[in-house]
Amino acid sequence: MRILFLVQGEGRGHLTQALSLAQILRIAGHEVIGAIVGITAERSVPAFFSEKFTAPILPVFSPGLVYNAGTNALEPFKTTLMAIRTIRPFWRSLRQVRDHIDAQRPDVVVNFFEMLGGMTYALLRPSAPMICIAHQYMAFHRDFQRPEGQWLYRQAFKLNTRLTCFGAQELLALSFDKQPDEPNERLRVVPPLLRQELTxxxxxxxxxxxxxxxxxxxxxxxxxxxxxxxxxxxxxxxxxxxxxxxxxxxxxxxxxxxxxxxxxxxxxxxxxxxxxxxxxxxxxxxxxxxxxxxxxxxxxxxxxxxxxxxxxxxxxxxxxxxxxxxxxxxxxxxxxxxxRFRAWHAQGYFMFLAALNRATRPTRKPSGGFFQTRVRHLLRS
Structure with a gap:
């Protein structure tokens, strides 16, 4: 199986998860053919990822989060303004992602919480199936606990999370422990992806x-x-x-x-x-x-x-x-x-491989109103 990664370059979490899955796939005899990594003018592909990821890396512009330089607090309003100001280069990035996927012809695309993935599949519909992996998808789980209040932050978080996974065949929500799946959300709960250096x-x-x-x-x-x-x-x-x-x-x-x-x-x-x-x-x-x-x-x-x-x-x-x-x-x-966590983590090898196999099975293509349907679902949730 030939797999292409799409990885959010913000922080180290999604990048290390991509490295961990690449280790699993190599052990299983699959080929990771490359990674598209979202970057900004201020944030390039981190050295720890480029040095350890053995396949070609394509850096592509993607809007990032804006933090207060003094307190390191996240600033949602400035983050939204920055995304609006960069809408044209973002559209160019979506076409670049679509063209790269169609040129590489992977059997499946694995998206590690990069908005480029969800929006490319919503608007441009590449040929390869996509699955999405992140802890953030636990936000769609009925039992996931959230802070009291903070309605605006909660809605902004859910919106951003939805934008990363439009068009996905399946969402793999990384969790500290086993939880029931959410079939209505196409969500399966899986163990965390941890590097072999840690284990x-x-x-x-x-x-x-x-x-x-x-x-x-x-x-x-x-x-x-x-x-x-x-x-x-x-x-x-x-x-x-x-x-x-x-x-x-x-x-x-x-x-x-x-x-x-x-x-x-x-x-x-x-x-x-x-x-x-x-x-x-x-x-x-x-x-x-x-x-x-x-x-x-x-x-x-x-x-x-x-x-x-x-x-x-x-x-x-x-x-x-x-x-x-x-x-x-x-x-x-x-x-x-x-x-108990170690035992749960040990199950991940087979669960991730099973998810990739499910993604490559022939399925009915989304209808022409797919994006509109998902937007209506977003507004109702």
Whole structure:
């Protein structure tokens, strides 16, 4: 089977999921013929992906999210304005994606939450079938828990998620644990996609806390928490670190962002402080490390992740760098949660291969009113 990927280039989650699925497909004897990666003028294809992805990569412009430079809070209004201003180059991108799919003639396209995929299939209808993979599709699940209120953010999140999956044969919703499928939404619940670099690690009990700091405001909170708890050994990875190991004092060390080293530290720590991104929380859960999750401000998806993570027993959510909250939670952490998660993850190999096989079966083509039908469904939901 020949598979082409479409990958959102925002952050690292969808890109690492694509790398993980590529590993599965190579083991199964299938061929990943390439990847179309959504980029912006400020965001190119990350080196960690281009260095490890063995097939050709086609970067294509796709509107990105806009964050506040000072607080790293998501700014929905500016994100919407940016999308409107770039409508013409976005249309050119859709035609570029359609032409590339038709030229490569894959047996199936796998879309990792890239809006280019959904809109190309809605408006230009390429010849190959498409399936979509993301944790975000759990938003269409009847049992998925969401924050109270935040109606506007919720509707914007659902709209953006719908736009990524128009025309898909099937939606594969990555989940912390097994949940019933939603046939009316074409949705199947599947395990997370985790890199082999993680699953090869052997976790050990640690004596330090590990922090992953992407927000400028969190760095200030980390320093405050350190002053309040100077006896606690902490290692923190963040973009402002001046080197691989920047020693601040006897119990605090900063490290430059490095994906491989971060996983190695995670395997040896006793707990982790991170944002509520799905990928990093899954990594902590696989290694059996309790997590303090701090959703990015105004980021509805991460707010949902934090609630869902608590339900699954991964850790505790907070709106600030509250070490006392994490230290209180740690004795309550159940290691069996990690064991069950590992067993659930092990089922993924066969579930993803089965989904690809289903996608290539002959099916009735959508009618000419497909896009209008989906829009009406969106407005009703």
């Amino acid at each position: 090869d690690l052997k976790p050990t009990p640690g004596d330090f806390l590990l922090a992953y700091v992407t927000q400028p405001g969190l760095k200030v909170e980390l320093q405050k928490a350190h002053k309040q708890n100077p006896e606690i050994q902490m290692d923190a990875f963040h973009s402002d670190a001046t080197g691989p190991d920047q020693v601040i004092d006897e119990t605090l060390t900063y490290h430059a962002i490095d994906g491989k080293r971060f996983l190695e530290f995670m395997a040896r720590c006793k707990a982790i402080v991170t944002t509520a991104g799905f990928e990093s929380v899954c990594e902590a859960l696989y290694l059996g490390k309790p997590a303090l999750m701090i959703p990015q401000p105004n980021h509805f998806e991460q707010a949902c992740n934090a609630i869902d993570s608590q339900r699954a027993g991964v850790g505790v959510a907070s709106d600030c760098f509250d070490l006392d909250q994490l230290l209180t939670y740690m004795p309550q952490y159940d290691p069996q949660v990690s064991e």
